[in-house]
Amino acid sequence: MNDAPTQTPPPSPDEAIDATRTWLERAVIGLNLCPFAKAVQRKGQVRYVVSEATQPLQLHADLVRELELLRDTDPETTDTTLLIHPYVLGDFLDFNEFLEVADDTVADLDLEGEIQVASFHPDFQFEGTAADDITNYTNRSPFPTLHLLREASIDRAVAAFPDASAIFETNMATLDKLGHEGWRRLFVHDSDDTSDL
Known part of the structure; x- marks a missing residue:
């Protein structure tokens, strides 16, 4: 009998998008980790796109394309883009x-001050924290993801939020209270027992 662990097959693009959308809705919006996310998600202004790159150079080409697309698209249509890349940069250090x-690419396209890139990763780890520190989960997504944000949208959201500087500390407290088991239960399948959530 072969007791070797079975390797999880890579997700299809649709599966990667579904998992990312669930994470955004249940964790990012559900826990209010980003107070600005709910409005753009509700309005359908979040673009979910999966890069099928298996090498960083291929991902770079996809990043250029998505930056240019966001630049050229009306914010009312697409305000922000999640570039999900399940098949490359699975190692957090390589991703980092x-x-x-990514930042150099923004500069090369003359998009500094217009678009910035935020980062999410399944193994995200803040400097100075242990790998299993629950606070790292504020930036842990199902798959490596580059988040392309419009600077103007960030500025408007920060202006509308009374104390944007407190978001980070609030998120740390939220995750500390939730704990690892609470985080896991966010993603229990709907068909499972979630009555005590």
Whole structure:
């Protein structure tokens, strides 16, 4: 009998989008980790796109395309983009290094001050924290994800929020209270028993 662990097959693009949408709705919006996310999600202004890249150079090409598309698209149609890339940069350190490439790409396209790139990863870890620190989960997504944000939208959201600087501390407190089991239960399938959530 073969007791070797079975490897989870890579997700299809549709599965990656479904998991990311669930994470956004249940964690990011559900826990209010980003007070600005609910409005754009409700209005259908979030673009979910899966890069099928298996090499960083391929991902870079997809990033360029998505940055240019966001630049050229009316914010009322697409305010923000989640570029999900399940098949590349699964290692958090490699992903972290690529973020410099992403920032350089924004500059190369003359988009500084217009678009910025935020980062989410299944193994996200803040500097100075242990890998299993629950506060890392504020930036843990189902798959490696580059979040392309319009600077103007961020500015408007921050202006409308009474104390935007307190969001980080509030998120840390929320995750501390939730704990690992509470986080896991956010993603229990709807068909399972969630009556005591």
